[in-house]
Amino acid sequence: WFKCHHTFVICLHAEHELASASTYLTTYSFVDTLSAGLSYNKNDVVLEFFRDADCTNKVCTWRESDGKFRVTYNALANGDNVMTIEMTDAGLSELNTSRSVYTGVHMVNSGYSDCTLRITYAATVRADDLLVYGDSGNDNAVVMTWKRSNTSYYDTLVDDCHLYSYGVDLTKHFSDGKGDFSKVEFVLHNDTDDYFVQANKQSDGLYYVSGHTDSEAEATHFIPSASGKLEIKGMEDDSYTMTEVRTDNGYTLLKDNIQIVISQSESDTLCSIYGTDVLGLLQNDPRYANVDP
Numbered sequence: 001w002f003k004c005h006h007t008f009v010i011c012l013h014a015e016h017e018l019a020s021a022s023t024y025l026t027t028y029s030f031v032d033t034l035s036a037g038l039s040y041n042k043n044d045v046v047l048e049f050f051r052d053a054d055c056t057n058k059v060c061t062w063r064e065s066d067g068k069f070r071v072t073y074n075a076l077a078n079g080d081n082v083m084t085i086e087m088t089d090a091g092l093s094e095l096n097t098s099r100s101v102y103t104g105v106h107m108v109n110s111g112y113s114d115c116t117l118r119i120t121y122a123a124t125v126r127a128d129d130l131l132v133y134g135d136s137g138n139d140n141a142v143v144m145t146w147k148r149s150n151t152s153y154y155d156t157l158v159d160d161c162h163l164y165s166y167g168v169d170l171t172k173h174f175s176d177g178k179g180d181f182s183k184v185e186f187v188l189h190n191d192t193d194d195y196f197v198q199a200n201k202q203s204d205g206l207y208y209v210s211g212h213t214d215s216e217a218e219a220t221h222f223i224p225s226a227s228g229k230l231e232i233k234g235m236e237d238d239s240y241t242m243t244e245v246r247t248d249n250g251y252t253l254l255k256d257n258i259q260i261v262i263s264q265s266e267s268d269t270l271c272s273i274y275g276t277d278v279l280g281l282l283q284n285d286p287r288y289a290n291v292d293p
Contacts (some may be wrong), residue, residue: 007055024096027147027154028087034123035138036079037131038163041122045071045085050116051101059100059115068094079130085119125209125234128213133233135264137162159286165260167233170242172224174251180227185221185246186258192238196220199232209234221245237262 034040047062047069048055053085062068068091072084087095096111121140125131132138144157172184188197195212196219202208205225209232213219224230242258 002216007053007116021149023151025087025146026094026149027145028095028102029145030085030119030142031145032083032121032140032142033076033131034081034083034140036081037126037138037165038071038097038140039081039124039126040083041124043071043072044122044222045069045083045121048118048120049112050118053116055116059112067091083121091144105211125163131165131234133165135277136162137164143195155256164237165233166237166264167231168233168235168260168262169250169269170224170230170258172228172230174228174248179248179251181224181247181248183248184244186223186230186242186244187216187219187242188232189216189219189243190236190238190242193235197232197240199234199237203232207232219238235262243244 024259035270043064044255049058049062051059066069069085069087072086074082074084075173076082085246096112099110101112101115102109137161139160141158141160144159145154171180189195190197190212193212197214198208198211198213198218199207199209199222206260207220207222207230221229222232240262242259242260244254244257247253
C-alpha cells in the first residue's frame with residue numbers, strides 16, 4: 001500500500017461581496033487515475049486546506065462523511081482505475097464564502113482563495129503482473145476541473161506523478177549443498193524509513209509487499225523456495241537490511257547481514273505526455289474533452 005498526496009492552490013479573488021458572488025466556483029472536481037498495477041483502498045479520501053503552500057498552517061479538514069464532497073470509482077477498459085472527487089453544494093458554499101481565512105467588509109479574497117488544498121488517499125500495490133517494476137514507474141495522473149459563475153467554459157489543471165516499485169532476487173546457499181531451505185527464515189528492515197517489511201506469499205511463490213510495522217515480532221519471515229530462491233516485489237527505492245533469523249539444524253546463521261540499496265533517478269521523458277505543462281493550466285484542452293466536469 002502507499003499514501004498519495006496531490007496539492008492545488010485555490011484561486012478565488014474579488015474586491016467586494018457582489019464581485020465575489022459573480023466569480024464563485026460552481027464546479028470543483030478531480031479525476032484521479034491510477035495505472036492498472038495500483039488500486040484504491042476506497043472510503044478514505046481526506047481533503048485538507050492550508051493557508052500556506054508548504055501545508056503547515058491548516059485551516060480545516062474534510063472527510064467523506066462531512067458531506068462536502070462525494071467520491072465515485074470506476075475502472076477503464078485498459079485496466080486503469082479512476083476516482084472522481086466532486087464538491088457538493090455544501091462544499092462549494094464553504095469554498096466560496098467561508099470566513100475562516102479572510103474577514104472584513106472589503107475583502108480582496110473570499111472563501112478559501114489562495115489556500116492550498118491537499119488531497120490524501122491510500123492505495124494498494126497489486127500482487128500481479130500488472131504492476132510495473134523498475135524505473136519506468138506506475139503513472140498516477142489527476143485532472144482538476146473548475147468553473148465559475150461568470151464563465152461558460154471549464155478550466156482544467158493537470159498533475160502527474162509516478163509510483164516506483166522494485167524487487168529483490170536472492171539465492172540462499174548451504175556450504176555443503178544439503179540444507180533444508182524450508183527451515184530458513186529472513187526478516188527485512190527498511191533502514192531509510194525505519195520499519196520492518198510485511199508481505200504476502202502468492203501462488204507463484206513470490207512475496208509481494210503488503211505493509212510495514214515498527215515491531216520486529218510482526219515482521220514477515222521470508223522463506224526461500226526449495227531451490228533457495230527468494231524473490232520480494234513491491235519494495236521502495238530505499239536502503240534495507242536482510243537478517244537471517246532461523247536456519248536448518250547443524251548450520252549457523254549468516255555472520256553478516258545482507259545490505260540492500262535500491263536507488264533510481266527519474267528521466268525527463270517519464271512525463272513527456274504533458275509536454276511543458278506537467279503542472280499547468282489547460283483551459284478547454286482537447287486531450288481532456290471527455291473528462292466529466
